[in-house]
Amino acid sequence: MGKNSLFSKKNKSLLTDPLDDNNPVTVQVLGICSALAITVQLKPAVVMALSVIFVMCVANVVVSLMRNFIPSRIRIIVQLVVIASLVIIVDEVLKAYVYDVSKELSVFVGLIITNCIIMGRLEAFALANSPWESFLDGLGNAFGYGWILIAVAFFRELLGAGTLYGYPVLEKLGVYELGYENNGMMILPPMALVTVGVIIWIQRMRNQKLIETN
């Protein structure tokens, strides 16, 4: 690192690139499985995002610290052990302190282990970079994943159930009296895919350089 300051231009881009130009969900199209599964409501989406932020940052830093000691033949196993241990700890903590959320997330917490974004960053970045850079990279990618998750959940909960974070927004605004009805389809998984698609569309409208040319 040496001459690079903690927030050099390069380091900043580690943090900001995954939010837009190199978003793991909308550009790399990774982690879609969980994006569909837990975005029916905001609350589990927020918890999932926070869990992934924690697991990703810590795993990136741990693997980066060990990068010179990890035997290359078992490096994938080591990465998985690091991720799996962290996920189990997250799961235990959720069960102890936010039991409802942990029930809601149920199998999806375990699925953090198989979230290809995390494995991908460990293999592609943390194994070759210093802990601080890996931390920023982890944070950036987890936020990139998290904000998409929360955005999708926002629209699905609002349009599907008329609530936000469990609070009946639309009822308070009185739109039901005007004949408005919730769109039950938003709650079903296919609409998550459509919502992600719409986000990708808007992103590419704004950010022309993402458009592939054949």
Place this chain on the structure above:
Amino acid sequence: MDVNKNSYTFGFAAIMVIIVAALLSSAAIGLKPFQDRNIELEKKQNILSSVGIVTDRDGAEELYLTYIKQELVLNNKGEEVEGSTFDIDLAKEVKKEADAQVLPLFISEVDGKTMYIIPLRGKGLWGPIWGFISLEDDLNTVFGAVFDHKGETPGLGAEINQSFFQEPFRDKLIFNENNEFVSITVKKGGATEGSMHEVDGISGGTITSDGVTDMIKERVSRYIPYLEQNKAVENDSIIITNLISQVNG
């Protein structure tokens, strides 16, 4: 140091496993009391919701004390035996021989109505399912039922913990006109119109639905001796009054 030597690889793996094992087991042991507490409160919450009292987990403790008046442990002859009702682990009990089992029964009183709550435990498609069914004081009419599961298919079998599935149990009867125990059947393709002993099954969740049927039948049938004995008693209003005053006292 050559990190790619075989001996190094083995050594690294061994040390890593030991460290991870120590870390995870201490986390599991340290957090266990909190997790157990949550499970206990959830059980209370479920017992309460089977008699129509909806509460969040934090309020469950207090309401449980208010509404659950009696906790009984029965043997298979319907006699009361010693034991702590709340701590009975049904998962273990259902594996025992019928006459070795102890049967937990909760008696609640809500708005002057006495209700009998029978804990349930059975098998779904992928794992255990459980719940509570409450009977009104005629010991025949179902007042409410709640179910939950460990890992049934989301969107299909897992829907047994939703109210649309649980609500139809209300006012169903477990005995027929001839006073024979018929239990309640979760019917694939929908309940027969007007049936007092059937509720709608879940499309795509047939095995879980059948699991619920079997669970109710198997569990509630164990209480028949007790139900028969107390049905006779319930008709005698003096004894009811006595019972209530005893309970309140």
